[in-house]
Amino acid sequence: MNARRTLAFTRRTLMQFRHDRRTFAFVLVMPLLMILIFGYTFGGEVSNVKVEVINQDVGYVADRVINNTNHDTLTITMSTDTVTSKKLVDDGKTWAAIIFPANFTSNLVKYMTFNASATNAANSTNVTNTIAPIRPAVEIYLDGSNPNMAGAVMKAVNTAIINTINDIAREMNRSASEIPINVTANYAYGGENTKFIDYFAPGVISFAIMMVTTMITIILFVFERRNGTLQRLLASPASEVEIVLGYALAFGVIGMIQSIVILSAAILVFNITIAGNILLALFVVMLLAVGHQGLGILLSSWAKNELQAIQFIPLIIFPSVLLAGLFWPIESVPALLRPIGYIIPLKYGIDAERSIMLRGWGIGQIWFEITILVVFALLTLGASVLLLKRRG
């Protein structure tokens, strides 16, 4: 193994990207486009959802809930006519009608009083046969045709109710747990500020690097074979290990540049949070790139020309997009297909990146994923070396 020779291949490949601006642009712009398009499509928080609010409550609680509603998420029009408001939902003119009934406050008060006396009764073992009063309720008439919109409405109303109840409890010097519909959210990781894009960005980075590296290596190696340069390298004193490592280094570097660009865009445009070590995140991406570069060399040997080479692309992309946990967790993949997900190396790249970026985990907690990626890289690079060593 000669380091200078290995680096000669690396430098040659990197210079090629410097000259071929269009390919270099593809390498950087494609992942950028992916994060922007996916980010805006799935990651953007829903805002300005048109809703009608009908407040028939004679007490004061509904008013406070309405005031506590996030007015960025919901654009509220006050109304007095339930029938008309529901009709607007039916007609698709508005997403929801939120109705606070006349007894909203009184039911809440009754419920709280009942609960308090029930607690006392239990303590004094004086069993009284009382009928529980009706829980205070909000009626939401919802257009569920768009889950994103429906989810945003439900979340906004729930949050407003929780905040209001917490406020009231504080004012009355009572614990919020005595108040019905008390929902407290405890986050192990992330929190109310965690957006879908935070979850999505580590996946997109891994996916983009995997895709670009595999595609470009397949094409470059088909060229090497067809153009005779590979024959020339193999007739030279350069060893197969030096050739493969030279390429691997080049793609490692390119993968790093790609992820720096994507990460910067995700931070600047979507304000994503990175809880863990960014260098570790880059290291994982580099491992992914190197492994898939090996895969690209292997696949290229089954392609006689560039046309056959690009036929591999959908074959690689679809399982990775659907089964490797990019959009939805692998646990939600039908059991029959799940095993495929577990043998896709990208899955471990995505898992590792998410753990680093969202949970702030270190190498001690993601050693399993890293081991899998190292083994994958060693296998594909080793097989590539054997493939090049093979003489007809």
Place this chain on the structure above:
Amino acid sequence: MLAIETEKLTKKFGNFTALNALSLKVNEGETYGLLGPNGSGKTTTIKILCDLLRPTSGSVKVLGKLLPSTVVKNEIGYMPQETAIYLDNTVHENLLLFGRIYCMPAERIEKREAEMLKFVDLLDWRDALVSTLSGGMKHRVSLACALIHEPHLLFLDEPTVGVDPELRATFWKYFDTMSAKGITVIITTHYMDEASHCSKVGLLRQGKLIAEGKPNEIMNKTDTKSLEDAFLALARGDAK
């Protein structure tokens, strides 16, 4: 000393026999032309000699070393049939890569690069992207890449295919210069006539050597005026 010595070299691809017990001897310093029609086994021979293919049976010695040998790879230069240079790199970057592959020190690469660019008349194109060059220029860059490390033995696989007559003449001038420097050149071609530049030729047909010798000798033996006629005569089997 013999630069090349093959012993009953046979290469089969499935049922097809590309080389049939070929025994070839090339002296050092010779310009040896391996002639024959398409499919006669010329490229297969060159690839076996460069250790890109392994023979089915028989043995090969290159510069006195039995193949496969890593040492010998430092001494040989190889120009494949295809363009075999990187199109998205400059002429300089291509030469630099091959210089580094042969572990030449930086100063020597620089010196040899200048010599090679002068030799193939591309001094002004050093920093041009190969993809912007004409076909003939690419061929010249490819030759320069095969020569940068001053090999003792040079394999040229069909270097004049698809090359215009003027450049072909130039190429033969290059090859004559190299043989004058004592480099052994093995060249394949199916343009029989240009092989009269060679000091020795071997005529291949269906993987067998059907005649070998100085071009004049072969023409005399077959009573023909050109190597092409000689080949056709030999193929018909009317050698004296």
